[in-house]
Amino acid sequence: MHPLEALNEQELGQLTRIADHLFNTRLLLAPGHRPNRMRAGFGVEFLDHREFVPGDDLRDIDWRATARSRHPKIRRYWDEAAADWTICLDHSASMGSGDKWALAVQCAAALAYLLIHLDHRVAILLFSGQVDQRVPLGRGSNHYARVLQTLRKTTPLTSGGGSDLRACISHIKRRSPVFVISDFLVEDGMRPGLDRLRLLGDRIHALQVRADNDFPDGGDEMTLMDVESGETLAVTPTETDRKHFKLTLDAFSASLENYCQRRHIQFSHATPDIPWKAVLTHHFHTRGRAS
Structure with missing residues (x-):
């Protein structure tokens, strides 16, 4: 399904x-x-x-x-005063692990529905190292059907592609609010892209979708592959490795959240075990942290 x-x-x-x-x-x-x-x-x-x-x-x-x-x-x-929103959805290879894509695409579709029904225009940008697919700004039920059609046929890349939010900049109108959905799992946490979005001069939202089970349980030897670069490494992960990975991921998310708070970017994170409605409702309640 x-x-x-x-x-x-x-x-x-x-x-x-x-x-x-x-x-x-x-x-x-x-x-x-x-x-x-x-x-x-x-x-x-x-x-x-x-x-x-x-x-x-x-x-x-x-x-x-x-x-x-x-x-x-x-x-x-x-009403001509309604805003033009852009939803930037990361579909790079790392988004295909741990059921992250399922939650990300649900949140993107639900957010598009919400914004359209609040009388805004909405555009969708599906990006990796570049903008791979685009649904231009539109409004109304026919436009929402087009958004759903695009999201249904889109899957994360299987390997390579990278994740560069800056690729979206040229497709976003100045002073337009933006909602970014990604795992942000690149070395710079997409900070350069978020900074460029802030220069557009309007409200930025960031939802980090992370999967704690991205790293397997300790035990047998296995080959790890960086799905963004394609590089491989043979390892035998231990329980200590798994715990260290979890701590590292928590620290990465905390650092990204602090960065967003200091720059008035509305930030929240979620895992695939949380229903999409609860994820977005929680994000709405984080508004005070970004003001």
């Missing part, structure tokens, strides 16, 4: 309402930007329809669309 099959409309809608209710959409907006969900007949530009959910204003129901579909439909409008 593809990881995206774990997403469902009910949980996606709940996540959208959680973000909108807890933060009044300010978390997901650039300074001075705010989508204006107009009542029927007063919008700037018609966007699309969506299903009515408890808590919606009855005055926003499009009764003609409701009669055609036999389900209550809400009319939505796009």
Whole structure:
């Protein structure tokens, strides 16, 4: 089963309402930007329809669309003040280990849904050492379907490719908020790329997806391969090695988190055993650490 099959409309809608209710959409907006969900007949530009959910204003129901579909439909409008978001998703070879990709692609799809339903435009950049695939900025249900189609057919590289966030810079509009999803497992922790994004002048989010089981249990001799460079090394890992790896990974994550906090980059990390909805909800609650 593809990881995206774990997403469902009910949980996606709940996540959208959680973000909108807890933060009044300010978390997901650039300074001075705010989508204006107009009542029927007063919008700037018609966007699309969506299903009515408890808590919606009855005055926003499009009764003609409701009669055609036999389900209550809400009319939505796009406001020119809405932000243009870019989701940078790392699909380099290291993202293919320890079920990291499954969580990463789920979070990318859920985030795209949330932003689109809060009336933003969203672009997707799938990168390794370069931008390998791109979904340009768009909005509405048809655009979300295109995002899902791209994510469904994308898998991490099998080897090589590297991970360089700087490759995304030329594809991102100035003063556009960015959400980066990666394991950040390169020597520099993608700090040069994050610094370049900050120069664009807007809010940056970073979600580190890490797998503590990337390193095997101690025991038999094995060959380790750096999936980014292709280099190999024959070793016999011990339990001490495994513990040392875990400590090193924890220290790496703590250093990256501290770096992001000092530069007002909203940072959180997660492991594949945590459901995607809990991962994003937790990330939203980290907002105070980056302000």
